[in-house]
Amino acid sequence: MGLRTPLLASGRWVRNPFFPVLALALLLRAGWALAVPVAPVSDSYAYNLLARNLASGTGYCFVPGVPTAYWPVGTPFVYSLFYRVFGLSYTPVVIFNIVLSLATIWLVMRLAERWFDRRVAAIAGYLFALWPVQIEFTTVLASELIFNFLMVALLVVWEGPRADRSGNLWDHFWIRSILIGLLAAAACYVRPVGLLLPAILYAFSINRERRYAAPIAGAAISFLVMFLAIAPWSLRNTRAFGHFELISTNAGPNLWMGNNPGGAGGTVDLPPDSLRMPEAERDVYLGNRAKAYIRAYPGRFVLRTLKKVVLLHDHETIGVHWNLSALEGIYGTRAVWMLKLKSDVYWWAVLLLGMAGVSTLAIQRGAAAILTSPPIVLWAYFTALHAVIVVQDRYHFPCLPFIGMLAAVALCAAWQKLVACRARRAA
Numbered sequence: 001m002g003l004r005t006p007l008l009a010s011g012r013w014v015r016n017p018f019f020p021v022l023a024l025a026l027l028l029r030a031g032w033a034l035a036v037p038v039a040p041v042s043d044s045y046a047y048n049l050l051a052r053n054l055a056s057g058t059g060y061c062f063v064p065g066v067p068t069a070y071w072p073v074g075t076p077f078v079y080s081l082f083y084r085v086f087g088l089s090y091t092p093v094v095i096f097n098i099v100l101s102l103a104t105i106w107l108v109m110r111l112a113e114r115w116f117d118r119r120v121a122a123i124a125g126y127l128f129a130l131w132p133v134q135i136e137f138t139t140v141l142a143s144e145l146i147f148n149f150l151m152v153a154l155l156v157v158w159e160g161p162r163a164d165r166s167g168n169l170w171d172h173f174w175i176r177s178i179l180i181g182l183l184a185a186a187a188c189y190v191r192p193v194g195l196l197l198p199a200i201l202y203a204f205s206i207n208r209e210r211r212y213a214a215p216i217a218g219a220a221i222s223f224l225v226m227f228l229a230i231a232p233w234s235l236r237n238t239r240a241f242g243h244f245e246l247i248s249t250n251a252g253p254n255l256w257m258g259n260n261p262g263g264a265g266g267t268v269d270l271p272p273d274s275l276r277m278p279e280a281e282r283d284v285y286l287g288n289r290a291k292a293y294i295r296a297y298p299g300r301f302v303l304r305t306l307k308k309v310v311l312l313h314d315h316e317t318i319g320v321h322w323n324l325s326a327l328e329g330i331y332g333t334r335a336v337w338m339l340k341l342k343s344d345v346y347w348w349a350v351l352l353l354g355m356a357g358v359s360t361l362a363i364q365r366g367a368a369a370i371l372t373s374p375p376i377v378l379w380a381y382f383t384a385l386h387a388v389i390v391v392q393d394r395y396h397f398p399c400l401p402f403i404g405m406l407a408a409v410a411l412c413a414a415w416q417k418l419v420a421c422r423a424r425r426a427a
Contacts, residue, residue, distance in 0.1 A: 017122035018109060022102050025129035029098045029138045036139050038090035039326040043071070044141040050076035051141075055083035067240040070279050072248045073233060074189030075143040090139075097138050100145050104401075105129060107152040112405045114159050115374060116412075123408035127350060131400070132343040136319025139326070144397040147190045151197070152401055154183040155374070158201045177218040181225025188230060192247045193385055193398065198222040200381060207372055241280035249279045252287030258308065258390030259290040259301060265308040267392055308387040316347035318394040350407045354379075357406030360413045375402035 040048040049062060050071065058064050060073055082092040105128045113121035128134060137145055157179045180198055187194035202219035206212055230247065237245035253274075258265050274282045294301045317340040320327065327336050358376055361369040370376050379402040386395045 017118065017125055018106060021109065021122070021125035021129050022106060024126070025102055025105050026098065028129065028135050029101055032135050032138050033094045033098065036323055036330075037326050038094060038139045038141070039323070039329075040141050041322060041325055043143075044322055046071055047076050047079060047141045047143070051079035051083055052088060054080035055088075067236075068279060069237050069240070069245055069247070069249045071250065072143070072189055072192060074186065074191075075141075075146055077189075078146060079141060090141075093141060094139055097140075097145055100149050101134060101138065104145070104149045104152055107149070107156050108401045108404065110156055111152060111159065111401070112408060115405065116409060119412050120405065120408045123411050124405045127404045127407060128400075130346075131350070131404070132339070132346050133316050133319040133397075134400070136323055136339075136343070140319065140322045142322065142394075143190045144394060147187055147194070148398060148401065150183055150187040150190065151194065151398060154180060154187065154194075154197060155201070157183060158205075173214065173218065174221065177221035178225050180218075181222035182229060184222060185226040185229035188226070188247060189233070191398075192251070193382065196381070198226065200377065204372070204374060204377075237280075241278070243280065243284075245280060245283070249283040252283035252285065252290070254390045255290040256286035258388075259293055259304070261293065265304050265311055265391055267390060305387045308391045309383055312383060312386055312391040312393070312396050313351060314393075315344050316393050316396075317343050318392065319343060350403060353407035353410045354403035355406075356410035357408070357413075360409050361406075364413075375405045378402050379406075 046062075050060060050068075050073075053059060053061055053064075054076055059067065060076070061068050078096075079093055082089075082096065086092045105125055108128055109121040109125040112124040157176060160176060180201070184194055184198050187197065198219055202215040202222070205215035205218070209215065234244065234246050237247075237249075241249070253270055256270070257263060257267050260268075262268075270282070270286070274286055277285060320336060320339045320343055324336065327339065358370065361373055361376070365373075379399045382396070382398045
């Protein structure tokens, strides 16, 4: 699967890029943490409240005695651990976010080196270290950093060296399958969009290995482990709400927000009649309304889904928005506007480079690369999933590792062309 391009320039940053990339990432994130205090808003406020209630023993609820599952439990549970150990302080959470971000960058570089080469890994690492939204989420209580770490960790486990006979623990078929199931379950506890990841990965395995028995058996083991790990929470939800709820009760509302007569595909306020319902009933009710609308207007659904693909990628200011109250209070509205512009410009540049990276792979490997390259397929998976349901700029967050790698591929290809052109002129 590797795009083994020659290393046309020497230098320590290419031979061993991991330390300087992580050092730069640490410096930028620590600087942001010192300059911007945590001030939870929107989903961050909800995660914070749920985590505090879990830490205090009140249970997973907004109001004592009224259980909830509207947000997946994974993120509040993780933050609640810090509150239980260190008290109601944001400092341990910020440190955790920094460590999580650095670990994610390291894993992304490992994947990029495996799928392409070390030069691509180095550039992808620097892109991530400098990425504004990744830095801005240092002081945000949210699911995005946790999910991305679990996702890339899952991919690294799946990509463990298969031919190595050194006895590496995850090289064993059973161990790898179980680890994939556990990591997939953990990711689903944070964001249920990870439910199909094992199926996608084992489909890649079938295509690579040209055999069926082992990948299908591995997928079966991984899914069994995943659902066994999720089952206790599903049982809790079934007891709490009177009917089966796998992980969360926001699937129906999200589907309705993205598919209703008055919406444009993004998040909107829920209809007033649904707000009086218990959340589990609202989940079913709004889900049924959305499905009825889709069945009644399939043409609109298709066109709106295509529109949502664009809306999902048209800007990236959620990191500034979720730090808004702290930023405005300290630095003023002009600074906020400048940060949003910086975030968007960086995002548009990397997005265009990522699209160029897709074209580069198609040219170098053939059009089939679009269907067999993990970063392209996984970018398409998360895009299609949210385009069918509902979009916000933060919902493209799981795509960032893959867009960053593909952007690095495009930059490497451009550099090689430049060096080759200079060589021809010199000759």
